[in-house]
Amino acid sequence: MDELFASLDALAAEDLAPLFGPALLERLRPLLVAQNRLAAEVARTVRACEVSGAAEVDGLKTMGPWLRGHGHLSAAEAARVVRPGRALAHLPAMAAAFAAGQVTGEQVAAIAGWPSPSP
Template sequence: MDGLSDALDALAAEDLAPLFGPALLERLRPLLLAQNRLAAEVARTVRECDVSGAVEHDGLKTMGPRLRGHAHLSGAEAARVVRAGRALVHLPVMAAAFAAGEVTGEQAAVLGRIAEPGRLALAADQGVGVAAVDGLLTGLARTRPYADTVRAVRHYSDRLDADGPEPDPTEGRRLSIVRDADGSVSFRGDLDAVGGEEFSTAIEAIVQAGRTAAAAAAERTRTQQQADALVQLCDTALAAGALPVLRGHEPQVVVTVGIGDLTDPATGAARHSWPPAR
């Protein structure tokens, strides 16, 4: 590691001003190759940290949080490094090309998706030879741009799981609540078809129940009536007492009383208790 640091110091000390055109491009080529090789060593070391449990030294379970906290990587970049490291054992052709600097860290992470447990299981069920896929896709990554690697891996994944994962309709649910300075609240949101139907039905039920107060209803617009219904819905849920309780534990006080004071009729200690009876 000292030799690596010395080499980097020597590179940083070089004066680039006299260089131009082809000379600069020629200098860049081995630097990019070295960058890929360093990325491969980082991924390999990260994987070994995961496998050996070294990360538990920091009280963590995986290397992702450490890369974010100590290496200052973004969540996405940390995930890419971890994925590339985990794929090395399953994709030996990719691992060799990565170590040689022939593919980038980004490409290695994309190729690593074919070695994720779910895809490996699908490949095994369908008799797909992952070794052949490893060779084919790594060969493409060596000679083609990053975007082509992404498309190739996506095409493989789509063919492997033609139906795709079962869509989760609740993924699109969103609710944003903003409290203004005067204490009023603004919100907006999106619901899936089922959630939207339940919400609309509950609101409309309360709106219709309130129609008996015809005079009051006549003074309220449709949007106001729906807002009233939403507040009433919350009132009803809170009054029912079935919602989870926040900060529901009563204060606890521990008092140490000597046995002499406790049994002495003059103190009356035995007559007191906490919390007080209701």
């Protein structure tokens, strides 16, 4: 995790002012893939927490309340974080595509038949 945070710090320190259209778009493309990959890893980890009963360590029964209390998420956002892990456990090809950053959380929600996450 330290490497991830160091990389994010380095990205945040970059001066974007001298960049223009094409250079900014080239910077954005891998960031969008990384965003999808990070969302997939969060979903995978939340699912592992759910399966192992990790929330019980803090006196909570499920990950939804844990995400609301410790992750400071709304009830709707917590549900949007919990659901993909449940569905992806049954959809290995979609899980692999999400992990590779090839699909978004919204696309996972559509395949699983849930309302899409709000922007």
